[in-house]
Amino acid sequence: MKQRIISDQHARIPFSLIGVFLLLGSSVTAVYISRLELEKSKEIARSLDVNEIEDLLYSFEADLTNALNLAGLKALKEIGKHPVIQSSLGTSGQINQYRLKAIIKEELNIYLTGHFLYNIFSDGQYAINILLENETAILSSKNISVEPLVMRLQRYSIPSIGPLQTQNYSTYLVVSIPLHIEIRQLKQHDWVPLTTRTIVVSSILTSRYPLLECLMNEYNTSINSTFSPFWAYTTVLSNIYSLYRGFKHFRMGRPLNVMDNRHLSLILNSGLLLEQGLLFGSVDPLGLVDLAREIHQTMRQLPSDRLTTFNEEMEGEEYPFEAENLSKGSANADAGSPVNETITISPSINLSDIAERILYTISSAIFHFENEDGDVHNEILQFEGDVQAKVNELVQHQANQSFYLTSLTKHLSTNTTTQDRLKTLISDLYHDTMSTMVQDRFVVSELWGDPGEDWIDGGNTAWAPTSIFMISSQEIKPQKGHVIPGCAVNEESYNVSYERNHSWWRMEEQLVNETIMSVKVWNNTSDLQIETVQLQTILDHWALNQDTQDDIVDVLYLNTTLDDLNLEDTINTYLLSYNESNSEKQGLITTRNNTGTVGLISLVPGVSPLWVLDEAWSGLEEIFESVQHITLEPGITAEQYPNPVQLIDTAKNDLLTKFNQNISKYLQFPKYHPGALFLSVGKKAVYCIRDWYIERIQNTTETTFSEISEQMTQSLEAAIPTSAGFTTQNITEVLEDTSDAIKNQFTIPFGYDLNLSRYNQQGVLLWNESIRLAVDQVPNYLDPFQKTPWGNEELWTIKIRNRCFFGPTGLPILPPSPITVWMLTLNLWVIDVQGEYLQFKIIDTSDETIFNPLLGHEPQTYVRELKVITAGNVTLGQNTRLSFGFTTVAFGLVPPWGMMLGDIQDNWFDEHTSGFDEG
């Protein structure tokens, strides 16, 4: 079978047929391969077409991006010149963005319809056309989206009075527009549509308008309202200014007007320029020139000096503005002193007045006045009644006659309250405590009454004392050196007679009603008894003062050397006060069985010699003399501690530390207590009085300084208007925090580059760039005394008002009276500032993207001025001027007893800018 299958030849196929199949198979394969090749070649050709279209699309997008940027730049140029700040149609951001979109839409529509219709945009093979909707490429500006691009700005700044050194700002805008396009294939004079697409064209608008807008808003915030950097600057600088001028006024009587609006306007203009410099990195150069000119004019420099100084100062890249020049220099200039003369602004706080007021009171004072011609006038003022009102009236009256207080002579009288206190202290020391102890008592005789025979004892009453008779009294005080608490100093013996009724009875037969009855009959007799009582006078304690007692050498013994009785007289005084007629003593004597009983405890006064008070007073004067030499550390000045409350606290601590270091010197303990005990009661009294005086100075210092702080705080709170929006704490905090920043000198930069950096979300730096801004402000100098020319007209641009809160005399702290301490004179000025720039413009000078047919390019600007912005027949809103306004407080602090601290002029209560009255 197997063989059959192998050798079976029934299915034999001719070779020719196989050949035909082979030919057909190869032909099919060849066709298939050629088709594949054709398809491949077609595919390659198609990809070449697609690349061409893509390239065309890239060119289209690039062209549109550029056009979009140009349209955006044009829009931002217009918006920057006339931004809408207030609008009834929406927020300023919404309105300005609407304007941006509207201008972009209008500009791009023109560009798109002009360049992307009718196959104009083509490469010969293909064309891209914009698809119109209602004959418009961009139907609505709502289709345009705008996103800010944030960059990090770095700049130089001063803490508290400048902006943040590093801050993120919206710097650029990214605009995106969806567009409908059609791609056509061109065929000689005809074309076929290939496809339609919607592409989104985006572009970064290469104008830094958003940054300018942010910076302008930040500048407005930084100069307006309370707690703004400009407020902090003005507060600190005006306080430094008032301190310097206040001290000059105190020492020299000049300047009469401590807080001068001419100088305030310099402070304000310099502050505005400083804020500009820190925030924009640039200032209006004309503003700087005008400021420099005004400073030198106000400082009363000679024209030649002024020019030299001005030229020197304007060299370099910044203008050095010296706060000291404005404060110290102006004070000297107004006082007629050399401008650079040093002014000590130490409040001269010391303990002298405190120590003096304890010993002496002011009975009267001679006030010395002087006018500009050197004529002297003296007025004596009795310190009675309302002294403060009298002083105010006198100083004001003389000021009206052009006589100003130069010095004062005090007339002192002994403080009687202190004198009385010293006498009480001495008297208290000259006391000891004594008592009486029943040493022994025994009956020496007893005699009963005789009732006769046969009487039975019927009982008796208690013994009743009938008489006391002293039989002896003997001083038994211990010898010198042995007097100790509880020792007996005197012994007395008394005989006491007693009497009692004694009843006797017996039964007797008596006739009663004619009947003999047994009746009990009583018989009374008197018994007599005599008892001897021995008493001892005990010295318990002596010379008590606070926690000390029993510490006198040979107490109860006259110290002839010191002429001090040393309480020796107190034994007799005690015995005299408790003689036998004293009922209390009689009670002690006649009380039976009271041996060992102690009674008649008494504080016994001794006689103090006169020299004790005299020596004590001399000791206090000696201490007072030493205390006067304690001076405040030179570094503790109003300049170093601009917060007045902190200044007072620091001064107190410094003075008390120095005082406490000298307490042993003031007390002179060994002088009165050389060994284990005080030399005498009188010496102890002198020592205790010295101790009392020292303690009194310490306590009075604490109380006085505490009251000063409290009074200053209350005065500040009273001076700050409720509408001001800040508290005393705010003022003191800003003085502490900001003073160092502008204490001596700061510089206003002419202009420097600000660095901008763009980071991605992961914080990786993408690119850096720099920007240099220019500032142009109108007016260049906000002058409160002159109108600002503007076109053909003139306008006022700033109002300054400073009110001297406590008048020409200031507020004495504490109010002077014969017994209170006057440590300082305080005055406060409430300063109101209100102003506006007629025009304020910032210019991005490093921007070269906005085309200008004449200049090639022009910078992006941002302008704030008063203007209404329209769009056709619609009022979009208005641009507004940059304005500012705030209230702050400056204080002056000077030592007492000199020229009072205050503005001596008619309008001290309200010094507004005088230029407003001139018209």
Add this chain to the structure above:
Amino acid sequence: MIRKSKIVLFIILSINILVTPLTQAGGCAYGSVQAWFRTTEGVWVNATAHPSLHRGESFEIKVRVNIATDLRVVYLKLHEFGTPVYEVITGPSTMEQFLENWELTMSNQSWTSVWNMRVKANTSWVNGSSPLELYVQFTKNDYDDASVMFDILNAFIVDSLWENYSPKPNLDDVSLKNRDTPRLSNPSFIGVVIVVFLSGVLLWSKRKKEK
């Protein structure tokens, strides 16, 4: 006849002088503005006036706007900076509110508005001076405008209440309910009367002359 014409001319000039006091106008390329001030019993004085006013004291201001070229709109605003001192009792606009004139905007047209104002009775800016500024913007189109601004008065505010003060409502309070920008569409009644009167006088003199 000539004598009569001279008399008429004299009368017209006199009326002009009485009705329109001489003033130094603020001007720009597109127009000019004149302003006057008077207290309740005073006479019109030119801007800038420098009176002393008490708290609550009333006064009037008058503004005349002259248009030099065809415009789209004229804006007018009474402005002050800092603490509010002035308030409008009656008038076409309140303080800080733009008065819009879209109709009387043709070349050589002019219009006059009067505001009855007073110093705020409770203003805290006292014992000092405070300016009241007038701002007028002549807008030709969205990109072309010119403006005039000057202080109508700069009054020293005396810190005592005016003896004739009565706390009647002011326009600022009333207009809080309706803050739409006011539009000026017609010449003021006084202006109409003056124009009609002067036209009548001129016509009368012309007819007399013809006769």
